[in-house]
Amino acid sequence: MNRFLRESTAVAEVELIKLVRDPTEIFSRAVQPVLWLVVFGQVLAHVHGIYTGEVGYLAFITPGILAQSVLFSAIFYGIAVIWERDLGVVHKLLVSPARRISLVFGKAVSAGFRGLVQAAVIYLVAFVMHITLRQEPQAILGVLAGVLLGSGLFSTFSLIIACIVKTRERFMGIGQLLTMPMFFASNAIYPLDLMPGWLRVVAQLNPLTYLVDALRGLMIVGGESVHGYATDFAVLVAAFIVLLMVAVRLYPTLVE
């Protein structure tokens, strides 16, 4: 356990140092969620096109946009892994006696840092736009936990895809192919109730839905988690563990 912590912290620490040293990526990643909230959110809130109960549409999609930006910044994480493979970095890591689970988990944690920055951006934009969000410490801690878990889950998913496709060109294609459907087949920008039956089934198999559901309860004043936090977090943790187990198997095949 000690060894696992030491190794995964070493991997994550390096990513944190790099992120702090060169934060341009953080700013460029912040643009998209701002657009969704400021442009898309305001327009749809204005026309009252989507009924979201007593909660206003802007407040309703704020957690959805956070979940989306967690998904989008984590899912292209596989590109970095393929880049590392092409440079021989993955070979170097795998020749070290560090456990494979530490390497994979360390990467997932470092994706979490990016997720936390996204969360800070969303809170800031919400504040500027006068969207009132819950401010109790336990609610905010819950949001952070959800963001870390979601980032870890989606980045590990991305790692798995990278291990399967192995080249950047193919990854770019598949990355696009997966992110948009995952986003639209979720409750991020409209409630599950408004979906046709088949789409609702898909959305309920989508881990993003559970992240959004938890965040909706934890961020919106008067908001609630439809499935309950226990279910949401259990689904996220279970999906993360399954993906980690698959990634540990596949990561070494990246260099074969």
Add this chain to the structure above:
Amino acid sequence: MNTSAGSDGFAVEASGLTRRFGDLTAVDHIDLRVPYGEIFGLLGANGAGKSTLIKMLTTLLPPTSGNAVVGGFDIVKSPSEVRGRIGYVPQLLSADGALTGRENLLLSAKLYGLPRAQRSARIGEALDFMGLADSAKKLVKTYSGGMVRRLELAQAMLHRPAILFLDEPTIGLDPMARHSVWDRLRDLRRDYGMTVLITTHDMEEAEALCDELAILHAGRVAVVGKSAELRTGLGAGASMDDVFAHYAGGGIGDSGNFRDAVQTRRTAQRLG
């Protein structure tokens, strides 16, 4: 032959090591012995099986059949023990440019499980050994190619491995940097008794640096020996290029399709 008897005397001992990819046999029943303390060179045209062999010996790729003992441990049964006893420098410059030299070393120290109390002393020693002490706090992206290579050697020596594997260690380096890498490798052998196994395409490197060479062809060991022996074996006045051309299946044009190359060579042998 008793395989366990030899493992005490040899840093690397492969027996019948084979790897197939589909119906392509990249490494075909290779037997190879590298004594402790030697600088050993693996030569061969592209596609001859060098990379696949190195990947198996460094536990990155499981063999299809056969086996190898590296540093006294079985690569199939005890890969983590093998990993603790080897160092590896990949072909491309793989140190992290966005980190400083010291940060790169610290990452390696942690992944190799060096105790906290030893880390700083070992890192300092490795930086001095590689002549990088003054650049330790600079970002690696500001390093020259030769400095990055030396940093990678520093990373690979940090845990005092018994055997160092290097894939084309001086490819793309200028002559000065190349000589300084050779010097460091000789120093590592002299001061730490490390066994060094390199792959190379460079005949000058093979001759100047390696005690012994193995030339691979079509997944098999075509010949093993000291460079001088290999040259005289071909006749008076033979150069290493001649040796390579003779055993590795004739230089240019061979690096295309693997099977075509084999076919061409067979035809050439028939006609010749």
